[in-house]
Structure formats: C-alpha cells, structure tokens
Amino acid sequence: MAKLQAIRGMNDILPDQTPNWQYVEKCFQQAVHRYGYREIRFPILEQTQLFKRSIGEVTDIVEKEMYSFDDRNGDNLSLRPEGTAGCVRAADQHGLLFNQQQRLWYQGPMFRHERPQKGRYRQFQQFGVEAFGMAGPDIDAEVIQVSASLWQDLGLEKFLTLEINNIGSAEDRKRYAAALSAFLTFHADELDDDARNRMHSNPMRVLDSKNPAVQAALKTAPALIDYLSDESIVHYSDLKSLLSQVGIEFVESPRLVRGLDYYNNCVFEWTTDSLGAQGTVCGGGRYDGLVEQLGGKPTAAAGFAMGVERLVLMLDSLGKIPKATSQVIDVYMVVVGSELAGPAQLLAKQLRQQFPELGLINHCGGGKSSNQMKRAFKSGARLAIVLETESGQPLETVIIRHLNDSGESVSVEIANCGEKLAEFLSISE
C-alpha cells in the first residue's frame, strides 16, 4: 500500500522550524497590541456565498482557487481563501460594528488551490488587522504604521518597499472601467488572450499585465486618476501627508490594483525582491462598501493581511531570526539502572512542581551512563542530574553536572537538589 503523504501545497512545519514561527507570531502580537488591536477568531469554513459576495464573482480567487464542496446537508461551503470576509461576517453578526469603532486582528490558515511555488502554498498562514468605523485617512495611516512597526521589530524595514495607490470609490471605478473597457475593445488586436478575456469582465486587471506588448498598448489608455472624485483625491493626499509626517517612505504605483473586489480608495502593498516571484509580503487598503454589501449597515473599514510563510522565508534567508528563539531545555536527568526509574520520576515531578518554568527531560529507555550523557549534551540542556547508586543501595545523593566546557560537577543530597539547581540556573520558584 502506498505511503500516505501530505496534500500538495500543504506543508508540515517541523520542530526545527516552529521556533521561527513562534518568534514571528510573538512579534506580530506585540505590534498589534501596541496599537490597541484585539484578537478575533472565526471559522475556517464559511458559506461559499460569503466569499463570492465579498471577494467578487469574477476574481481568480473565487473562479478557480477556492476549496468548495457540499456538506452533508447539501450546503455549499468553502475553506476560507482570506480573512477579511469571515472577520466582517463575524463582527457584524455579533453586533460589533453598528455605531462603533473596532480594532481587530486575527491569525490563521487560509486555503487557495494554486500551483505551489516558493512563497505560495495551498494552505498558508496569514496575520491580518481590520479597523471598522473610522472613515478618515488617519486610520489608513495607522494601519500602515502597524505593519511598518512590525518590520522594524523584525529588522526588515530596509528590505521592504511600501507601494500605495488610490483606486477611487466604487462609482469612480465603475465610470473608469467603462471607459477602459471601451479603449481595450478598440485596441483588442494589440492584446493577449488573457487581456482580451478580462477586458469586459474585469478590465482594470488588465493594467496589471506583465506582458510588454500589453503594456505598450496601454500607453495611451485612460488613466484612473482622471476619473477620481474630489473626495477620494483629498483623502489620498491627506494619507500621503500623514505618512510623510510619521516618516514612512512610500512609492506611488498607479498600476497597483488589488485582486479582491471589495477594496476602494487607498490600497497598499509591502513588497520585497528577496523572495523571488512572490514579492508581496503584505497587502491591504480600505473597503468601505463591504459591510453593507454583506448585509450590514454602511461601515467604514480598512485593513491588511500578511503572509507568514513569506515572512519566515525572508527572515531566514536574511539571517534575521535571533538564535535564542528556540526554547531550550534546562536539565537532563540521567538514570542509571531500571530500579531508579521510580525515584527519578518522583524527583523530576518534585522539581517541576517547585519550578514551573523549568524544562526537564527525564531519560527514558535505559542504557549505559555514557550514552545517556551523550543525549544529555545533545539535548542542549545546561545541567545534567545523574542518578546512580551501588546496586541495591538506596538513592541518597545525586550528581549535578554542568554541561559546558568546565564540566564542573557536585554531589548533593536529594533533599537539597532543588536548591542547588536554582543556584546554578539562577531561577526562582
């Protein structure tokens, strides 16, 4: 029978890697905490309809990347491909949005059926923040600052570029899309298949094309900026001013168009060139229409999401993960002779109760003392406690040995073991 293996694009994260993840998670939680954001948790499964109505029917995510299926009741469900839709649904369902301001964050796995490659997986982890009930550019600036402050903590600020753009209101874009669509239709013979397919369904996505021929054809295309409302323009320039005042550098990318339909006005991405083709580490913007679109009251909103795999990858390749992040064990207990198993476990239990923070491995499986010592060194523990007696004699003393170059060791009575341990490790009860 063939060996079972993980589903394509869904990775196992092994003990060697988890400390890196814990480090990033800790930094993120500190960053959002500094800005007063509170955690929200919501399901991985939702009605498929939720994602269709929020992300958009004609987006790639909904059209060909969702894990959707009928459950036993015949309801059509989907694994969440992103977090914002579920967050809005949960917050609105429980009355967190009406006439209120909310600063929320979440973290968890998302699912998209794409071809895996570096920095892109079918199950991937996102951190996100969502701010509700604040319509001004100040909250846009704050949300961007949350991310910027995390880059600073992680030491990534020099490797990331902030790109921003103003994609206008839904009405602005509707008028623009009509004009662009007309232009593209007129120049259809200069476009590739991909662009031709989109010129009616989602013409703005054509602007993103990396095909030089398509980009050449777009040279004389109508520009979104000429279709923006005054309100939108003022909001955007106020945001730029705020960013400048807090010292956040940015570049304006007129071609930055997000792939999810719910965005409006200011959108942004943090990108890097140290990750290969998947250069976007974090993306977000305003989505003032989404709450209403999902059946709630009109609610201003802004947020972002970042890909944890990409962050870990980046930190790893840049050597930015502190060595001390992996949690090391403090003590390894060497037990010579099976008759000492009982006394060893009792002593270990007492020490763990006495020092709740202590990490102690009790050797299991027997074996010669020299082999057990080998394991003690390999475990990374700072101290070894050696339990050994003349055969038949009761255990009265143990040896505590430093597992460093000094190799210094002392013999202590069992009753004093904890005291000596605390002294050597400089810990308290």
Add this chain to the structure above:
RNA sequence: GUGACUGUAGCUCAGCUGGUAGAGCCCUGGACUGUGACUCCGGUGGUCGCGGGUUCGAACCCCGUCAGUCACCCCA
C-alpha cells in the same frame, strides 16, 4: 491551469554509452576516556517516487502518473 528542471538509504549525493546498488553524515553496538566531544573496530538501513513498455537483462531508454523546485499566472 501552462512550461522547464528534478525524484537513488533518515540527510547530502555518486552510480561511465543498460548487466539486478555505493560514499559521507546521522543513528546504533563495542574499545579508549577525567561518566559527552577526538580516535579505532563493528552494525542497522534502499522492491533506485509509483505504474506500464522496450530488452536475454533497466536506477539508467520510452510512455503515463504522482510529488518537489522554479517561472508564467495569481496574490499573502
């Protein structure tokens, strides 16, 4: 979904134009040792991703399939 490259012991890889598999590391037993590291001796471990085909014979050739990597695409 498209394309290119890759798939041999737990890990990193060798294996000449086809003749039924090797190294280093790891692990493990022993010797030595000031209860680990160095050195020496021994050992476990692979139906060569999987399935077909060509051949007297395939890890090596052909087809298919699965998986990995990278790019397109897409986005976090």
